[in-house]
Amino acid sequence: MTSSSSANTTKGSTLDRVLQVLAIVAHSRGQLNRESIAEQLSMPIASANKLINQLIVLGHLQENIIGRVIAGPNLQSLSHDILKNQRFSEQRTSVLQRLADTIGETCGISVPNGIEMIYFERVNCNWPLQINLAEGSPVPIAASASGKLYLASLDTSIRENVLQHMGLTEYTPKTITNDGLFLEELSRIAEQGFGEDNEEFVDGMVAISVPIGSGALSFGYLFCHAPSFRTSLDQLKTHLPELRSAAQEILEFTLGELKTE
Template sequence: MSSAAQPGPRELSADPLSGETPALRLFALMELIGGKDHFVTLQALVEETGLPKPTVHRMLQQLETAGLLARQADGRHYGTGARLRTFAETLMLNTMQFGARHAVLRHLAAETGETCNITALSGDEVVYLDRVETDEPLRVQLGPGSRVPMHASASGKRVLAQLSSAQRHRLLGHAPLARLTPHTITSIEELDAELDTIAEQGYAIDDEEYLPGLVCIAVLVPSEGERSNLCVATQAPVLRIDRSSATTLLPALRKAASALADIEREGNR
């Protein structure tokens, strides 16, 4: 290829799939798709990237074959695949900032006297990235890597509260919301109202919605981006903390969330 055909620096930086190798361009396509809150079509990607349709189609096929992307039932829309989601979770569980994050969580557990978690949304579930158990004999054990439904957890509801009603319905509206306890919210309309309240007050409470007798309160870890996918939470049996008294833990939770945000920022430099 002649030098005249090579893209200049301006063209390269404007290309959303810029990369010096085919592998990097595939990675850029995964980044592009992974950064969206909806499934995408081949035509939409062609229009967004400006690349020839056969090129984008070939890249999608390669990523789908590798399990990094998944084609939806209609055969036209693409989203992240199981392998890519597993990779993302592994990175979150084994990040270099783990030691510093764990120290913050350990301090929070000592301050509150209760079990504390760092969680993130993965698909339609909340995954526990780290956890420090209370010394109290009465407790519920859910180790790192455990998953809970987002509609029935404080962390899941706090992350969902950042989304618009339409985005929530896209995420939750394809299957019934499982009733796990008599307190679980199983109506999309009721959950919408709950999430609007959570967005206003800045915290979420799981009031025996996941497990009978267990109360949890969660706040977001501040993010430099538009939305945060990370929460810090404290949970305890209802014998020690109820919905009302859980709010007394907010100052400690928010201080921990701020410290975790500092760690995330330092790790991204």
């Protein structure tokens, strides 16, 4: 018969494993498969598979089209709710509002979600005519400034795998649909350090994006988009210093909040 203390220890160990798996997936940015997670946990692959399967059934994890383990809908929703309720949310909104006022166009934050990007937070410009993509809206990862910047941050082999399984959808006449040209575009974006969308997702919309953090310490992407008749892509690029400064400010708020948790 199992003692109460032994049962509690087992439950604690299982909970620890669950939290470890979720932490590893959250930090891996979609680059780990089941075997890699088992290796990081020093667990037999059969045990890791069982735990991962349970978390997939519960909606906390999912596997993408190339077999990498990523956050599931429940975990994504929870993480977004946590970010929304953090004490620095008003400061973050203030930074976005100041940036939107300075540039005169809509600014926001997007986060990767499988093969899409999610508009996590945004502040609209004051122009009567706006391109309204509401908070929570999914945008294609291969045709958006933030999405291309995210893909460009991945290893070259992973970019190729993602592209092979994802394919390229044409949204406008300017969408890049040739695999070779798209990989060249990602290499160029990786080198320049910012993403750009030249009317590739929405006809008549241009956008730029910079990372909030870098490497494993990434909290999403700060973007700015505008109608091309009012602001050209080259004009938006002149505001990259302001975007990078705002991204650094948001990063510092985020790190400060995490240290107090």
